[in-house]
Amino acid sequence: MSRVENPAVDNPAVDNRASGALDGTVGAVPSPGASRIRGLRRLRAWPWSLRLGLFGVLAVVLVLLATPWSAPFDPALQDLSNRLAPPGVVHWLGTDQLGRDVLSRLMWGGRFSVTIAAITLTISAVFGTLLGIVCARTKGALDEFVMRVSDVLLAFPEMIVAMFLVSILGAGYGTLILALAVAGWTPFARLARALALEIDSRDFIEAAGSLGFPRTFIILRHLLPNAFSPLLAHASVRFGHTLITVGALSFLGLGVAPPDSDWGSMLADGLPYMSRAAGLVIYPGLAIFLTALAVTLAGRGINVRPRRQGRS
């Protein structure tokens, strides 16, 4: 069963171009050793949002990974004689209120922001997906219970709950991740459950069942691969949201705390100096925005991408 998304819904121009290119690939005469070229062609057939998003994500990850070697200055190195310097040759993005290099601080701060968001999201996604699939396959009392719990969790305002947990458990990275994961799993559980119910009704699952394959095998071999793409797309949209929420908590002084700093806390620190050095506020926010945008774009691209046939 082909699972190509209705092209009209998401982005028609992109999709038409993409499927046209794909047709060209299919029409090409397969020759020995053509698989690599076809792989490359397939890459070119990806929608621009996926390519651009992946490029952005890759760039951010590489910069953050290389930070310990490539950051021009020690992010904590103060130079009080050179405070709030404008961008220049030595300090590319200027210096902050304590004369620290903004670019270096951005690079180090990004490691906190992105890592915390990624860990939170991974925990939420894995836990939520597994729970959702188990619910869909067992149905009955467990399913009802989990769905009602997620009703309750979804009714709570996310920021307030996170703030509350941080305030009783004390600020720290573990608490921050826990506070965001407490309700973070619910959308994944719901999506995974809905997908599993839909996939479960297809013929190949019934075929696998009647052939006597064990349940776990069916889930791993048939269910997960088919649910993977929409789940990944959802995860990337959630990543942007999580990154922004982590930043918001740090901005309010409840997340990453001194001596460490992330993009959110840098932005908050820069606020009093905004009229003199707008960059202190603009750059960290821009970093969050561009990172969130890149991941979200990639996610939209996954949704648009013409899929292969369902594995069965």
Place this chain on the structure above:
Amino acid sequence: MIFLLRRVVVLLGTLASVSFLVFLIPYMTPGDPARKILQARTGEPNLDPSAVEAARVRYGLDKSVIEQYWNWVQNALHGDLGLSYTSRTEVSGLVGSALAVTTSLAVTALFIALLAALPLGSLAAIRRGKASDIAITTVTQGFVALPEYWVAPVLVLVFALKFGILPSAGWTGPVSMVLPALTLSLRPMSYFTQVTRASMVDVLESPHLTAARSRGLSFAQAMLRHGLRNGLLPVVTLFSIWLAGLLGGSVVIEVIFAVPGMGRLLYQAVTDGDVPVIQAGIVCIVALTVLITTLTDLLYALINPTVRSSNVPR
């Protein structure tokens, strides 16, 4: 009828479990509740132990958890939410005025979002696949990735500090509402535009619009009489979902712009450990959220009978 009953049962169940969780908050936070309540009532920082014990008995804090919960619910239903630990005023008054502020901000923001999204989404649908459609879709989708704590300072920088035409913070009148409402409107605007576009694309392709055109109606007449009604239904649903979501108040926006709404009230309460305010705030927000979403579902079921049958939307 079964649909209605089911929704009501879920509604009550959610409220009961949330209120119980919220009731347990004093047991999760450090400090003796009896001592804190007495301090809030008398304003004395140093209390002698016998007075604290007397207060424990008087406020029923020596009873079993279930009894205490029952008392607490009954008081709350009568509008008695206790005294704030820090400001020593009635919590119901604090929450009430904050809720009024947040509601006016949320409604304004959502109307700004609608005013932009309806024309933009319709235009994108009509000019589907053309440059203007791609531009509108891309830009509004990008709004989702905008952190509010970045948009707000940038708007302040431009409109308050550079041009000086709008106040940078405070809550003094309609003018002070412009920047916070604008910041708050961006994310819903993004979703409204996408949904408007998708549903308008459906409407434009629908046979009854073609039929109306073939009867000689102009495009505008056909849209007004036959298109918009169907096309706007999903947007209305989304509007009420967003309204429910925004009534909790945006902590970040209210803190930045010094708006005395729910978000800032709860932020203050959490930082100060002001348990009665946290409890009342969360219960109010959750009750409103659940009520609005349930009403939306019911309204939707009234308009669209297929929902009513067996599958309850989750």
